[in-house]
Amino acid sequence: xxxxxxxxxxxxFNRRRMYVDGRHGQLHLRSAFPGSGGFDELTPxxxxxGERETSRAFDGLLIDLGGDRSVYAPDLPGFGESDPLPGRxxxxxxxxxxxxxxxxxxxxxxxxxxxQWGGCVAAELALxxxxxxxxxxxxxxxxxxxxxxxxxxxxxxxxxxxxxxxCDERWDITPGxxxxxxxxxxxxxxxxxxxxxESAPDDLARRVRAFLG
Numbered sequence: 001x002x003x004x005x006x007x008x009x010x011x012x013f014n015r016r017r018m019y020v021d022g023r024h025g026q027l028h029l030r031s032a033f034p035g036s037g038g039f040d041e042l043t044p045x046x047x048x049x050g051e052r053e054t055s056r057a058f059d060g061l062l063i064d065l066g067g068d069r070s071v072y073a074p075d076l077p078g079f080g081e082s083d084p085l086p087g088r089x090x091x092x093x094x095x096x097x098x099x100x101x102x103x104x105x106x107x108x109x110x111x112x113x114x115x116q117w118g119g120c121v122a123a124e125l126a127l128x129x130x131x132x133x134x135x136x137x138x139x140x141x142x143x144x145x146x147x148x149x150x151x152x153x154x155x156x157x158x159x160x161x162x163x164x165x166x167c168d169e170r171w172d173i174t175p176g177x178x179x180x181x182x183x184x185x186x187x188x189x190x191x192x193x194x195x196x197x198e199s200a201p202d203d204l205a206r207r208v209r210a211f212l213g
Contacts, residue, residue: 021104024085025077025082029055041069044069044070046102047071047072048115050115054080055080057073060198060204091120112136117142160211162185162211164204189203
């Protein structure tokens with residue numbers, strides 16, 4: 001029997017765009033969730049985009065993964081249609097805004113996926129919310145893994161981590177994640193270039209699903 005999500009024609013899902021109020025304004029997000037209404041749903045997934053993207057980058061993953069779990073892709077503060085944060089808006093501050101969203105939605109446990117800089121936000125979220133964040137997927141290296149920005153904070157992660165190494169401008173520095181997280185699983189995907197979320201969402205979704213369970 002095929003598992004939901006393997007064949008897009010074999011399952012139903014719903015998609016929504018919504019705004020959520022936070023302490024510093026509104027957060028805009030795209031979401032997808034099973035047509036069953038949430039019964040027997042798997043752990044929700046939160047997708048965090050890179051520094052040159054918005055939540056729209058995850059449209060393909062929403063379609064593919066939304067058949068068996070709720071998937072949330074917010075515009076990080078100051079990106080897309082989300083309000084900016086006052087003052088500095090780094091990974092720590094963005095993670096706090098996402099934590100507000102999770103609290104408001106009463107999500108007791110989630111998985112998180114970060115693309116490039118979104119991986120920094122994912123790591124900060126995991127550090128601040130360790131009991132509720134189950135697993136982490138990083139697509140390409142987050143900035144904190146590069147030689148110019150190693151902070152050591154990523155080495156404090158306790159969650160299982162999957163790193164999907166795509167052939168973008170961070171191909172050479174992505175293995176640095178292994179030095180910070182020796183237990184992380186890394187899969188090299190040299191066939192995927194600068195825009196894997198757009199060019200190969202099915203392939204990424206298959207690997208993400210296998211890791212998340």
